[in-house]
Amino acid sequence: MPIETSEVPRVAVRSVGAVTALGGDAAALWAGARDGRVGIRPVQRLDLTGVRTKVGGEVDMSPESAHPYPRPGGFRDRMVELALRATDEAMAGAGDLPGRAGAERCGVVFGTCNAGLLSGREWLAAVDRGEHPPAGLAPMSTPQATGEALAGAYDFRGPVFAVNTACASGANAVGWAADLIRSGQADVVLTGGSDAFSDVLFGGFHALEALSPEPARPYSRERQGLSLGEGAAFLVLAREDLIAADDVLGWVGGYGLSADGYHPTAPRPDGSGASRAITQALRSAGARPDEVGYVNGHGTGTDKNDPAETQAIRTALGDAADTVPVSSTKSVIGHLLGAAGAAEAVVTVHALEQRTAPPTASYAGPDPACDLDYVPLDARALDSTVAVSNNFAFGGSNASLALLRADDRRRPPAADLDDVVVTGLAALGPFGDGVAAAREAAHSAGVPADPRGRVGTMTVDPEPHLSRKQRRRMDRMTVAAVVAADKALADAELADGDRAGTGVLVGTSAGPVESMAAFTRGVLADGPSGADPALFPNTVYNQPAGQVAQHLGLHGPTSTVSAGHASGATALAYACQLLRTGHADAVVCLAVDLVDELVVRAYRDLGVLSTTPGDRRFAVTDAAVAVVLERRGGAERRGARSRALLAGYGSASHVRPGGVSWDLGGDATARAGAHALHDAGIAAGEVAGVWTAAAGLAPADRGERAGLRRIFGDRLPPLHEPKKALGEPVGPGGALTTALAVDALDGGGHAGPALVNATSLGGTAVSLVVSPAADDK
Numbered sequence: 001m002p003i004e005t006s007e008v009p010r011v012a013v014r015s016v017g018a019v020t021a022l023g024g025d026a027a028a029l030w031a032g033a034r035d036g037r038v039g040i041r042p043v044q045r046l047d048l049t050g051v052r053t054k055v056g057g058e059v060d061m062s063p064e065s066a067h068p069y070p071r072p073g074g075f076r077d078r079m080v081e082l083a084l085r086a087t088d089e090a091m092a093g094a095g096d097l098p099g100r101a102g103a104e105r106c107g108v109v110f111g112t113c114n115a116g117l118l119s120g121r122e123w124l125a126a127v128d129r130g131e132h133p134p135a136g137l138a139p140m141s142t143p144q145a146t147g148e149a150l151a152g153a154y155d156f157r158g159p160v161f162a163v164n165t166a167c168a169s170g171a172n173a174v175g176w177a178a179d180l181i182r183s184g185q186a187d188v189v190l191t192g193g194s195d196a197f198s199d200v201l202f203g204g205f206h207a208l209e210a211l212s213p214e215p216a217r218p219y220s221r222e223r224q225g226l227s228l229g230e231g232a233a234f235l236v237l238a239r240e241d242l243i244a245a246d247d248v249l250g251w252v253g254g255y256g257l258s259a260d261g262y263h264p265t266a267p268r269p270d271g272s273g274a275s276r277a278i279t280q281a282l283r284s285a286g287a288r289p290d291e292v293g294y295v296n297g298h299g300t301g302t303d304k305n306d307p308a309e310t311q312a313i314r315t316a317l318g319d320a321a322d323t324v325p326v327s328s329t330k331s332v333i334g335h336l337l338g339a340a341g342a343a344e345a346v347v348t349v350h351a352l353e354q355r356t357a358p359p360t361a362s363y364a365g366p367d368p369a370c371d372l373d374y375v376p377l378d379a380r381a382l383d384s385t386v387a388v389s390n391n392f393a394f395g396g397s398n399a400s401l402a403l404l405r406a407d408d409r410r411r412p413p414a415a416d417l418d419d420v421v422v423t424g425l426a427a428l429g430p431f432g433d434g435v436a437a438a439r440e441a442a443h444s445a446g447v448p449a450d451p452r453g454r455v456g457t458m459t460v461d462p463e464p465h466l467s468r469k470q471r472r473r474m475d476r477m478t479v480a481a482v483v484a485a486d487k488a489l490a491d492a493e494l495a496d497g498d499r500a501g502t503g504v505l506v507g508t509s510a511g512p513v514e515s516m517a518a519f520t521r522g523v524l525a526d527g528p529s530g531a532d533p534a535l536f537p538n539t540v541y542n543q544p545a546g547q548v549a550q551h552l553g554l555h556g557p558t559s560t561v562s563a564g565h566a567s568g569a570t571a572l573a574y575a576c577q578l579l580r581t582g583h584a585d586a587v588v589c590l591a592v593d594l595v596d597e598l599v600v601r602a603y604r605d606l607g608v609l610s611t612t613p614g615d616r617r618f619a620v621t622d623a624a625v626a627v628v629l630e631r632r633g634g635a636e637r638r639g640a641r642s643r644a645l646l647a648g649y650g651s652a653s654h655v656r657p658g659g660v661s662w663d664l665g666g667d668a669t670a671r672a673g674a675h676a677l678h679d680a681g682i683a684a685g686e687v688a689g690v691w692t693a694a695a696g697l698a699p700a701d702r703g704e705r706a707g708l709r710r711i712f713g714d715r716l717p718p719l720h721e722p723k724k725a726l727g728e729p730v731g732p733g734g735a736l737t738t739a740l741a742v743d744a745l746d747g748g749g750h751a752g753p754a755l756v757n758a759t760s761l762g763g764t765a766v767s768l769v770v771s772p773a774a775d776d777k
Helices: 026-035 078-094 097-101 117-128 143-154 166-182 199-207 272-285 305-322 337-354 435-441 476-491 513-530 543-552 567-580 597-606 632-637 667-680 698-712 733-746
Strands: 011-019 106-111 160-163 188-195 231-239 250-259 292-296 386-392 397-405 420-429 453-456 503-507 558-562 586-593 623-631 644-653 689-691 754-759 764-771
Touching (some): 011 026, 011 078, 011 337, 026 337, 078 117, 078 143, 078 188, 078 231, 097 188, 097 231, 106 166, 106 337, 117 513, 117 597, 143 558, 160 644, 166 231, 166 250, 166 386, 166 567, 188 337, 231 337, 250 272, 250 543, 250 558, 272 305, 272 386, 272 397, 337 397, 435 733, 453 597, 476 543, 476 586, 503 543, 503 567, 543 558, 543 586, 567 586, 567 644, 567 754, 567 764, 586 733, 623 632, 623 733, 644 667, 667 754, 667 764, 698 754, 733 764
Parallel strands (some): 106 188, 503 558, 503 586, 689 754
Antiparallel strands (some): 011 231, 011 250, 160 558, 188 231, 250 397, 420 623, 644 764, 754 764
């Protein structure tokens, strides 16, 4: 039966923090944006010889943090340091709020485009020199490593997730953080983004001929491209009843996500994809288009992005677009990539609070293709309680936030809640093609040893899913993602005509290692001239999601998430939340990671790669898993067969600052599992089986078992440990065990609900509950 509708709690912005080219705090960011003071200037820390530009929004300080976080060999990742500088300010402004909420109710959602690129670059360069770099450098390159570093710095023990939807990451992170609060997964969430300059970054945008030789002039006739920026911005969000009215800076009214499904780097010219994100943001906030008093635009200054965004605003706001002021914060700090959405949200909150629309600096006159009011050069009075902040990205990932002034009294519309069912499955790996093949392989002798260690790789047949021309510039990860998604959609019998509103969520831990390494090696060897423009689009984590959307015609909500080895389970949990609340009718959830020689080297150096069966470590394998989730009502209307109900989810963390944290005591596992069961309305005694995260790494497996005993006592349900035979497929592990659990339920292998566990190696646990589709709980 559909769940009854309920009131949605409001999500308050309690405090903010930022470090940008305009200064070391949020006040400097706002003052510079308000005054149109351009912080884009000649870059000092990098040699930009051979690059089309010499300017960027560089942070003019060394933001070294006193917080402990992993610094292998003493290497300090500037991206992490920038994040900690901004979060310190935001946390100071939050006062005793986190303490009153309790550590277990405080979470982190971190957005980034390049993640720990500087750590990865350092590690790769040393490997290629034939050296033995510190083992911890490689894992610090992942998005989740920084999310967990932030959680460890402030002892937050709630959900800890990272989102990597390229330039839409910051806005996506803020929206997801608000969802975690509205859904009861957390009460306080630290959210935002961070990215730092590197020669690899400048080389990539130079190769695409996207950089302006002078400070960017968004929306104007003389614009020549974008200006890159670096920095970090964070917001502390909280449930409304935890904050006194005088302490509310503003409200996160709602947000929207959408996929262009058009091109790896260029936006859809008519802006239709982006307009859907804006419309959804306003709808979820309960705001009308004619109530919008200000738009903080994506405004990059490129020939294609600015006109497309102009069309998106016109489509979403209708006649109101003729009078609404629009401006670009990127005109003063540059494009902060994964941090852009968070920095622009900070500016927008201040704009509403101070009743001032900041200008578009360096504006040089109207362009016929950009015909809105872009607040040229000087700030303007703003008398509205509603604003929109837009961020659009490579891969066609769009995110828009609807932000409200503190005195706006509206409440979000009650969500039209519904159950979430599984209607399609696909799995690819060394075991073969299909969940049945994985099920059979789980009873085998496991991954054999080879000279590198126990490593399983797969071969994916792209025909007939992708033609030779279509996959010409795709990497192996993207090909595997498209094939798995197409197979799952076919299994769900979701016809082409029913796919347009379907969303795409991808979970990955290592991301595009193959493409990132190849591109970085070119820059390391030959500088900007070695930057391959064909490779650069594939270096962003969300490129597989974008290609799936483009080739399979999916235009619903899209995001790419990371939680280490729990990434696949995290994608399923996020999709469950979006579907329950009506943000989409169907979502294909993908989890994909491929193992190349660099991934193998990283795990071997960490001492966790198995060489022989039973040696208390794990084998690693390729995998691509796709699960189609739908709202029960929509699935029933189209006559789809529901294989199982995704009845609940939960997440928790326990990070030890400065080191590896495998949830050795099972604390995070116990709390994540208990929360998932509570979310599903299922008692521990009703659980018929547990699909564990155990893959053979003895300390982590012992920790999980300890956590399960805290949930179930001495009467543990039957434990299923397929990864001990199949190997650890890195990010897709939780998605693969979920698919196996659903297969068992659908085939009568379980008499009742199953708990599925996934854990990162950094202290994050995610649990899912799947139950028979006929169960009306």
